[in-house]
Amino acid sequence: MTEMEVLAGPKPIFDDLSKWLHGLDADALPVEVMSTAKLLVLDLLGVLAAAHRLEAGRIARDHAVRHWAAGPDAPKARLAFDGRVASLPGAAFAMATQLDNLDAHDGWQPSKGHAGAALLPALLALAEDAKALSGREALVLMIAGYETAYRAAAALHGTVPDYHTSGAWNALGCVVMGARLRGVSDDVFRHALGIAEYHAPRSQMMREIANPTMLHDGTGFGAPVGLYALLIAEDGFTGAPAATIEFDDAAGYWADLGKSWLTCQQYVKPYPICRWAHAPIDAALGLKVAHEIDAKDIAAVEVHTFKYSADLSMSVPDTAPKAQYSLAWPVACAFACGVVGVDEVMPEAFEDKELIRLTHLTTAHVDPALEADYPARRQASVRVTLTDGRRFDSGVVEASGGPDPQPTEAEIVAKFRRFAGSVLSVAQVEELERAVMSLDSQDADFKALVKLVAEMKIAP
Structure with a gap:
C-alpha cells in the first residue's frame, strides 16, 4: 500500500461507493444475493449460539458489560443469547469475539479471512438503536458489508507484504452498514472509513496461528472499531482517507463493485476448524x-x-x-x-x-x-x-463448503441445526430458524429477530 498520498478531496471511487451504498434496493438486487445473505445470517447465528460454550465468549461478555457499558445518554444494545446490556461497540466486541472464537463462519478465499463474524455482531448492535429495521433492509446491510469488506481485504493483501487478520478490513464493512442505517452525511461516512481503517487491528495472522489464543482473527476488535469510528465521526472527529479505498494502488480492487457479487462467492465452513x-x-x-x-x-x-x-x-x-x-x-x-x-x-x-x-x-x-x-x-x-x-x-x-460448488440451502440449514442445537432446545432452534428464513419476506422485522436472540438466553 502506498505509504503517503495527498488527496485534495474524495477520490471518484469514494463517490462511487457512497452512491452505490445509498442506491441499494432489496427489490432490485439479484434474488440469489438476497437468498445467500439470509442463509449466511442463519449460519452465523448458529455459530454464535454454539460459541456461547467457549471461555473466550464468557470473558468477552462479562468484560463488555463491566468495562464497555453505555453512558446515561448513549445508545446501548443487548448481548445475543445473554440479554445483558453494553454500549454499541461493547456489544459488538462481545458478540464478535464470541463468534470469532468458534472458527466455523463464512469467508472469501482471496481475502484469507472472514467478514460475517464482524458484520452480524455489528448489525445486531446497530439494530437495537434503530427506530425500525425490516428484514429485507437488514439483508441489504449485510450485503453492503460483505461487498465492501472483501474488496478492502483484497486491496490490503494485494498491496502490503504482511498477512493481516480479518479485523484489519472487516471494520470497514461495519462502517458501511452503520452509515446507511444511521443516514450519515458523506463527510461523516468518509471520515468514519478513514478512522476505522487507521485504528483497525492490522495484526499479523501467522503469529496467532503459531501461538493460538483468544485473539483469533482480530474480528473481536474489528467490529467495535468500525462502530466506534462511525459514532465518533458523527461527533465531528476526523480521519485520514481510507487507503484501501481511495489510494491509487487500491483503485483496481473496486472496479467491479455492484457488478460481481462477492457475497455469493463465499464458503461456509462445515467444521469449527481453520x-x-x-x-x-x-x-x-x-x-x-x-x-x-x-x-x-x-x-x-x-x-x-x-x-x-x-x-x-x-x-x-x-x-x-x-x-x-x-x-x-x-x-x-x-x-x-x-x-x-x-x-x-x-x-x-x-x-x-x-x-x-x-x-x-x-x-x-x-x-x-x-x-x-x-x-x-x-x-x-x-x-x-x-x-x-x-x-x-x-x-x-x-475443501467442502464452497465456493465451488456453493453449499446448498439444505446443507447450511442442517449445519445451523447442529450448531445451534448444541446449546438450544429443539423448539428454540426451530423458532430461530423460522425467524431467519423469513427475513426476505415483505413484512419481516429484523428488530423482532434481535429481540428473540437477546431473550433466548443460554445457561452458562
Whole structure:
C-alpha cells in the first residue's frame, strides 16, 4: 500500500461507493444475493449460539458489560443469547469475539479471512438503536458489508507484504452498514472509513496461528472499531482517507463493485476448524467411510497439503483455540469420531486416549502442486497405513463448503441445526430458524429477530 498520498478531496471511487451504498434496493438486487445473505445470517447465528460454550465468549461478555457499558445518554444494545446490556461497540466486541472464537463462519478465499463474524455482531448492535429495521433492509446491510469488506481485504493483501487478520478490513464493512442505517452525511461516512481503517487491528495472522489464543482473527476488535469510528465521526472527529479505498494502488480492487457479487462467492465452513485443515478433514472422512476404517487399526497418517495447512499444529491441544488451529487433531477426530464438530474442539475431548494416539501418528508434508494452487483452492490428500500393512490414499480433495460448488440451502440449514442445537432446545432452534428464513419476506422485522436472540438466553 502506498505509504503517503495527498488527496485534495474524495477520490471518484469514494463517490462511487457512497452512491452505490445509498442506491441499494432489496427489490432490485439479484434474488440469489438476497437468498445467500439470509442463509449466511442463519449460519452465523448458529455459530454464535454454539460459541456461547467457549471461555473466550464468557470473558468477552462479562468484560463488555463491566468495562464497555453505555453512558446515561448513549445508545446501548443487548448481548445475543445473554440479554445483558453494553454500549454499541461493547456489544459488538462481545458478540464478535464470541463468534470469532468458534472458527466455523463464512469467508472469501482471496481475502484469507472472514467478514460475517464482524458484520452480524455489528448489525445486531446497530439494530437495537434503530427506530425500525425490516428484514429485507437488514439483508441489504449485510450485503453492503460483505461487498465492501472483501474488496478492502483484497486491496490490503494485494498491496502490503504482511498477512493481516480479518479485523484489519472487516471494520470497514461495519462502517458501511452503520452509515446507511444511521443516514450519515458523506463527510461523516468518509471520515468514519478513514478512522476505522487507521485504528483497525492490522495484526499479523501467522503469529496467532503459531501461538493460538483468544485473539483469533482480530474480528473481536474489528467490529467495535468500525462502530466506534462511525459514532465518533458523527461527533465531528476526523480521519485520514481510507487507503484501501481511495489510494491509487487500491483503485483496481473496486472496479467491479455492484457488478460481481462477492457475497455469493463465499464458503461456509462445515467444521469449527481453520479453513486450511478442511481438505485434510474431508479426505480423512472420505477414507473412513469408503474403506470402513476402524481408527484402532491405524498405524500412520500422512497429510499432503499446501504450506499454510502444513504449518498448523501437529500437537495434542490443551485449549479450544489450539484445537481450532490444528491439523493433526481434527484429522484424528475425523478418523476416530467420524465427525468434527463443536464437541471435538472443547476441552473435554483433549484427554481422549485414542485421539491423542492418532494425533501423534499424523505427519504433514508440503505438496508443491497444491501450494501453487493456494489461495484460489484449498486442497490436500491423505494416506493412511493400517496395522495389517494395507494403505489407502484419498487422492487430491478440495475443501467442502464452497465456493465451488456453493453449499446448498439444505446443507447450511442442517449445519445451523447442529450448531445451534448444541446449546438450544429443539423448539428454540426451530423458532430461530423460522425467524431467519423469513427475513426476505415483505413484512419481516429484523428488530423482532434481535429481540428473540437477546431473550433466548443460554445457561452458562
